[in-house]
Amino acid sequence: EDQVTQSPEALRLQEGESSSLNCSYTVSGLRGLFWYRQDPGKGPEFLFTLYSAGEEKEKERLKATLTKKESFLHITAPKPEDSATYLCAVQAKYNFNKFYFGSGTKLNVKP
Amino acid sequence: SQTIHQWPATLVQPVGSPLSLECTVEGTSNPNLYWYRQAAGRGLQLLFYSVGIGQISSEVPQNLSASRPQDRQFILSSKKLLLSDSGFYLCAFADGQVYEQYFGPGTRLTVT
Numbered sequence: 249e250d251q252v253t254q255s256p257e258a259l260r261l262q263e264g265e266s267s268s269l270n271c272s273y274t275v276s277g278l279r280g281l282f283w284y285r286q287d288p289g290k291g292p293e294f295l296f297t298l299y300s301a302g303e304e305k306e307k308e309r310l311k312a313t314l315t316k317k318e319s320f321l322h323i324t325a326p327k328p329e330d331s332a333t334y335l336c337a338v339q340a341k342y343n344f345n346k347f348y349f350g351s352g353t354k355l356n357v358k359p
Numbered sequence: 360s361q362t363i364h365q366w367p368a369t370l371v372q373p374v375g376s377p378l379s380l381e382c383t384v385e386g387t388s389n390p391n392l393y394w395y396r397q398a399a400g401r402g403l404q405l406l407f408y409s410v411g412i413g414q415i416s417s418e419v420p421q422n423l424s425a426s427r428p429q430d431r432q433f434i435l436s437s438k439k440l441l442l443s444d445s446g447f448y449l450c451a452f453a454d455g456q457v458y459e460q461y462f463g464p465g466t467r468l469t470v471t
């Protein structure tokens with residue numbers, strides 16, 4: 249069964265304290281893995297797409313990496329404005345219209 | 360640029376009443392369109408998707424239905440709402456040239 253598990257459920261960091269969020273997945277043929285940021289009461293905002301193991305993408309303080317079983321979202325020197333829920337989703341080759349989402353990691357960065 | 364709109368932003372409806380949520384996309388043609396529901400503290404659950412006008416695929420059998428009367432319009436409906444229909448409803452689109460889905464601002468539905 250295709251599924252996505254994110255950990256931890258919640259993470260509290262001090263401003264400037266770097267850390268990583270984990271997304272473990274099982275899927276019958278990965279077409280793409282996606283990271284989104286979601287602020288309270290709003291729709292998810294697209295961050296990255298990763299297609300194959302070994303691939304990395306960066307955007308400001310965020311870097312996403314991908315292996316055959318998991319993806320990490322590394323946050324370097326976070327700021328309070330990075331506080332949000334980060335969602336991971338996978339897309340299977342056999343049905344590219346179906347995204348499997350994890351339940352997210354709620355990040356809180358204290359000043 | 361591509362944009363996606365949803366309305367209303369919030370809705371409070373009694374049990375047994377009908378529902379109509381609308382989603383429109385601008386700046387692209389023939390997008391794939393999606394309806395999701397997000398329960399509190401949970402991941403997104405795909406409800407319906409559409410690859411063209413009049414083409415609807417249902418992922419979860421339930422009290423809801425979807426329609427696509429125009430290329431960039433997607434509607435989520437119900438004839439009689441249940442308490443369990445409460446949640447945050449999100450519309451998304453994907454351009455056929457890329458893989459990622461882009462989400463609208465969402466509708467918060469509370470069934471009382």
